[in-house]
Amino acid sequence: MIATPFTPAIVRGALELEPTARGIRPHRLPAWVRQQFPDPQLLSREIQPSGVRIVVRTRATRIELRTHSARVAFAGADRPRGSIDVFVDGSFWSRDVLQGGDATEVDLLAGTTRQLEGPGHTTVVGGLPARDKLVELWLPHNEALELIALDSDERLAPSPDHPPLWMHHGSSISHGSNATAPSEIWPAVAARRGGVDLLNLGFGGSALVDPFMARVMRDTPADLISVKLGINVVNFDAMRVRAFVPAVHGFLDTLRDGHPGTPIVLVSPIFCGIHEHTAGPGAIDPASLGSGGVRFVAKGVPGDEAEGRLTLAVIRRELRSLAERRSADPDLHYLDGTELYGESDAGRLPLDDALHPGPGAHRLIGDRFAAFAFAPGGPFA
Template identity: 65%
Template sequence: MITTPLTAPFFRGVAEVEKTARGVRPHRLPAWVRAQFPDPQLLMTEAQPSGVRLVMTTAARTVELVTHPTRVAYRGTNRPRGSIDLVADGRLLASESLAGGDLIEVDLRTGRTEVRTGSAHTVAFRGLPAGEKLVEVWLPHNESVELAELRTDEPVRPVEAGGRVWLHHGSSISHGSNAAAPTGIWPVVAARGGGVELRNLGFGGSALVDQFTARVIRDSPADFLSVKLGINVVNLDAMRLRAFVPAVHGFLDTIRDGHPDTPLVLISPIFCGIHEDTPGPGAFDPSTLGTDQVTFTATGDSAEQRRGRLTLRIIRDALADLAERRAGDAHLHYLDGTTLYDEKDAAGLPLPDALHPGPAAHQLIGERFAEYAFAPEGPFAVR
């Protein structure tokens, strides 16, 4: 077997690649953000390589990747492991679940955290089609990984990126929570359907209209942009209406400083019954702790909407009005998130934890966004 060093040219969808004692770790946010605001939730989610993949050409029939995963789990609750997908010439050929690695276990009743170290795990894909082909190895969306070795039975070469780039920012739904595999999260489904290169800045619990995120988007190459805002602001009870609307204006203004004419879709939240009319903060439903399916609940007081506390309906109205007030921006498009997943969809494909879509709903949302954005008259159409 041939061992190939994993250098930056092999990676797509990253801000940078950090060298570690075990190998390399991909990051979706640059080091200056991590230093400026080392929030534990943000640091955890940006290091989970949602939408990140290795891209190479090779005639190899066998591809092995030595990894050291780190996952977060909740005591008494069974959470599926992350997985790595292999795509060859655009076709998904295989998916392998991770094993081993380090475990960060959280006790939701006490808040205590225990760290358990584990061994490396080798993901092996065998029996690939003969001949030269484009191979993409999609890394897990829900576990961070250090990559130690890439081993193949034929040489591999990195491929220079050349396609159109779609940069998307959103919450844990965009990150991929409750999706079954890295190619099954809705932004990847949409990107593959639209034939574009994805850079996913979906961060669980961290789509909070942060200016550092806007600056990252401003300074990143992209042909298409989208930002999906609202749910984290509600379920963290992070802002009132008076603060939220100017913050979104400033967020978009910062993006426009670097991308004045790039098509930009502003997306409001999908349907989520617990927060449609009830403000946050959100919390774990105590009656489900220790069960196989922990769910979320909204703990705010609906009467406080009069004082500016936010619900999803208020967010959608505010974003629609904001987009109208920016009508001079011919390249800004507003998309109501309920066109991607609404109350009727929730009846047929309910949110398993009352907050995040399941695998079938991720597929549906991705397909609907691709149909909207990449249609001949859509905002991401090539004209």
């Protein structure tokens, strides 16, 4: 077997590859951010390689990828394991669900945690056609992963093809919460439909109009950019209207410093019944603990909007108005999130935990975003 090193030329969708005792850890945020703001929530999400792929051209008929995973598990709440999805020449080939790995088991009722250690995992991709082809291995969106070894029976080479790069920032929905597999998170669905490379800067619980995130995006080359803001600001009850609107202006101004003519799509939140007219903070519903899953509730009081507190309805109103006031920028486009997933969609594809879309809704959102952004005449056409 031929060993291939993990380099930025074949590991796409990561901003940094960190050497570890075992191998290589892909990061979706650079080291300076992790040092400047070592928030546990953010750090635990940026090492989950959502949207990260190993992309090679090869005549190999067998490829083996050795990895070691780490995840958070909640006692009494079943959560699907991560997986590695394989595509050959753009078509789905196989899915390998991770086994073993390390886990931090959290008991929300008891308020305790314990560390569990497990073995590494090997993904075997066999029976590949013996011809030149593009092979992509999508890494798990919901578990941290160390890359240990990549072996094959023929040489693996970086793909010379580099489609336009789409850089997207958003919340746990963009990260892929409740999606079945890494290739089925909505940004991945949209990227394949649009024929673009994806850099997914969606981080669970961490789309808070952070200035450091704007600087990361400013300094990262990209052909297409989208920013989906709002739900986390409401979840955390982090701002009022007076602070939110200038913060978004500043975020966009920073993006423009590095991408003066790049198309930017500003996306408001999708429909979420608990927060449409009720402010945050959001919280886990205690009644759902021990039921095999968790559900979320909004702890604000209806009517708080009059005091400047943010709900999703207020966020959409303000982002729409903000985009209109920036109409001198012909490359800034606004998309109402309810066009991607609205109240009528919630009736047939309900949010599984009252906050995050399930697998069917992820596909719907991805298809609709692609139809808006990549269609002839669309902002990313």
